[in-house]
Amino acid sequence: MKGKKTADERSSYKDSWRAWLRAEIAYSPTQARMQRLYFGWLRFIENPMAVIGLAIIVFICLVALFASLIVPGSPTAQELEIRLTSPSAEHWFGMDELGRDVYTRIVHGSRITLLIVLLVAIIAAPVGLAVGTVAGYFGGWIDTILMRTTDVFLSFPGLVLALAFVAALGPGIENAIIAVSLTAWPPIARLARAETLTIRNSDYISAVRIQGASNWRIIFKHISPMCIPSVVVRITLNMAGIILTAAGLGFLGLGAQPPSPEWGAMLSSGRIYMFESWWIAAMPGTAILIASLGFNLFGDGLRDVLDPRDE
Amino acid sequence: MVQNNTATSVPRKFLAPVWKQRLRTAWRITSSVVVTLFGLLALTFFIGRLLPIDPVISIIGDQADQATYDAVFKKLGLDQPLYIQFYRYISDVARFDFGTAIFSGQLVIEDIKRVFPATVELSTIGLLFGALFGVPMGVFAAVYRNTLFDHFVRVFGLIGYSAPIFWLGLMGLIVFYGWLGWVGGPGRVDSYYIGIVDAVTGSILIDAVMADEWEIFWNAINHIIMPGLLLGFIAMAYIARMTRSFMLEQLNQEYIVTARVKGLSHARVIWSHAFPNITVPLITVLALSYGLLLEGAVLTETVFAWPGFGQYLTNALLIGDMNAVVACTLLIGIIFISLNLLSDLFYRVLDPRTK
Numbered sequence: 055m056k057g058k059k060t061a062d063e064r065s066s067y068k069d070s071w072r073a074w075l076r077a078e079i080a081y082s083p084t085q086a087r088m089q090r091l092y093f094g095w096l097r098f099i100e101n102p103m104a105v106i107g108l109a110i111i112v113f114i115c116l117v118a119l120f121a122s123l124i125v126p127g128s129p130t131a132q133e134l135e136i137r138l139t140s141p142s143a144e145h146w147f148g149m150d151e152l153g154r155d156v157y158t159r160i161v162h163g164s165r166i167t168l169l170i171v172l173l174v175a176i177i178a179a180p181v182g183l184a185v186g187t188v189a190g191y192f193g194g195w196i197d198t199i200l201m202r203t204t205d206v207f208l209s210f211p212g213l214v215l216a217l218a219f220v221a222a223l224g225p226g227i228e229n230a231i232i233a234v235s236l237t238a239w240p241p242i243a244r245l246a247r248a249e250t251l252t253i254r255n256s257d258y259i260s261a262v263r264i265q266g267a268s269n270w271r272i273i274f275k276h277i278s279p280m281c282i283p284s285v286v287v288r289i290t291l292n293m294a295g296i297i298l299t300a301a302g303l304g305f306l307g308l309g310a311q312p313p314s315p316e317w318g319a320m321l322s323s324g325r326i327y328m329f330e331s332w333w334i335a336a337m338p339g340t341a342i343l344i345a346s347l348g349f350n351l352f353g354d355g356l357r358d359v360l361d362p363r364d365e
Numbered sequence: 366m367v368q369n370n371t372a373t374s375v376p377r378k379f380l381a382p383v384w385k386q387r388l389r390t391a392w393r394i395t396s397s398v399v400v401t402l403f404g405l406l407a408l409t410f411f412i413g414r415l416l417p418i419d420p421v422i423s424i425i426g427d428q429a430d431q432a433t434y435d436a437v438f439k440k441l442g443l444d445q446p447l448y449i450q451f452y453r454y455i456s457d458v459a460r461f462d463f464g465t466a467i468f469s470g471q472l473v474i475e476d477i478k479r480v481f482p483a484t485v486e487l488s489t490i491g492l493l494f495g496a497l498f499g500v501p502m503g504v505f506a507a508v509y510r511n512t513l514f515d516h517f518v519r520v521f522g523l524i525g526y527s528a529p530i531f532w533l534g535l536m537g538l539i540v541f542y543g544w545l546g547w548v549g550g551p552g553r554v555d556s557y558y559i560g561i562v563d564a565v566t567g568s569i570l571i572d573a574v575m576a577d578e579w580e581i582f583w584n585a586i587n588h589i590i591m592p593g594l595l596l597g598f599i600a601m602a603y604i605a606r607m608t609r610s611f612m613l614e615q616l617n618q619e620y621i622v623t624a625r626v627k628g629l630s631h632a633r634v635i636w637s638h639a640f641p642n643i644t645v646p647l648i649t650v651l652a653l654s655y656g657l658l659l660e661g662a663v664l665t666e667t668v669f670a671w672p673g674f675g676q677y678l679t680n681a682l683l684i685g686d687m688n689a690v691v692a693c694t695l696l697i698g699i700i701f702i703s704l705n706l707l708s709d710l711f712y713r714v715l716d717p718r719t720k
Binding site: 202203205206207209210211212213214215217218219220221222224294298301302305306307308318321325328329332335336338339340342343346347350351 | 397400401407408412524528529531533538539543656657659663667678679681682683685687690691693694697698702705
């Protein structure tokens, strides 16, 4: 195909990325992929809500990355003589019951929230993908067993199942992450299974099979990669829910433990003083709301780009 | 459960007789429910086994001698192989025997009977609020699509999805109870009213009316309004969004155009032509949001010190009382399965296309 490209065209592509991305015929797989991303991006930025969502997520990521530059102090440093003072110019979000700066703690807490979301995604997505593709590819009793197990996990509300697991494993942030992951994989498994069912009988899979590829090779090298985009979208859509469940666990005292500046745990420690010092409870809650709103908006926009059925 | 679409594409005479089809569907539903229930039991059994705390020590304390320890160990059946322990667990559950709750010292099943009505009352009020506001909001958002009202409903719904319910509860308490004093604070009634009316139905509103204690009734209303509205808000976000998309689907159909061409009024087209067609999927949504509310109740009850199921579960969790935790988890799972089953049955009975 490369031979067809005239010298003229080549120089014009060099001049402008945009022309390369908008070219009517893609000359290489890279160009085709880039074009798809580009047109998806154009659709995405048409939706102002989705752009706001993306901006919120980028903002939180930046805050988490540069937390120690934004607020030089330690999130556990105490100044007991000014405990429970209301928001002021020096302490934007006020001081908590142990004389810690609420603003500093919220900025550092963004790291914990993002860490939880990322770890849950990293644990739950591959598990769900593996279960779904194996069930969909083999079918029969393997499918029945795996999907019935998935149904059992889905027959609990996420928070209640996570609570039960944390109760059994013991409170703490590591166990909270494991528990939330255990509730996050079933929807992904269902999705991956549905995708696998549509791919399983396609010609290229038959071709690979005739070449002598083993079942496992087909599942992990030829089917799983095809399911990854929709799995990524799905887990992004679920991230707001993951944030809320993790914060709920922290609030109930079963997630991150004090003095960790996790937002849910901060809220719960501010409860006793909330009528006199509203900011201890109000500020971390607003942070949770903004984070989960960002992921919800972004996820909705992403779904509209990839699944334009609503239009 | 996947809808069977073959009836539309295959001529009727090639299909099995109707009663046979129905029997097959009934068998499929029953078997799937039985298998899921079994899985539920296995999962809760497994959760009970994961426990890092020694169940024997939690009963006898760590001061007891080895002989007592061995006796209790045997009595609990912990020396038996796992499958026998599982069998014993199932037969206990079948007799509603979940053992004794450590922190209340009573049978778990008695505790649940005591606390459950409070949660049902709260969730029902929440669902009422949610349906009362959510359904019309969804319908009007679809009718006046892309107007200011539609955007308002969308933003409202997004906040409902994104806000941590425990934080909304705390903020509500600070503003409407602490600052303004409009509503009652934590609990179901003020503390000096507790225990005056007998718990006949378990719902304090109904019990107060039956006992002719109107003062208590109004006090209870004052207490339930905040958590009820809050749960209603969460349900409303979901109900309005689903209603909107169901309605949009109907409004794009040709029969709506026909109805308009015939000269029917705007209200008539919406409420007596489009709306009846979404009632069936709407019932499914309502059943599912009842499940959502039970989940929300766990956090809401903790915030409002509501003496219900959620608070009981949280207390049990915090002290690691596994008997109570396992029973509560199992019960919620069973309620969820029943709600799903019920909405599925509703669908089959009410929607003529599934016949």
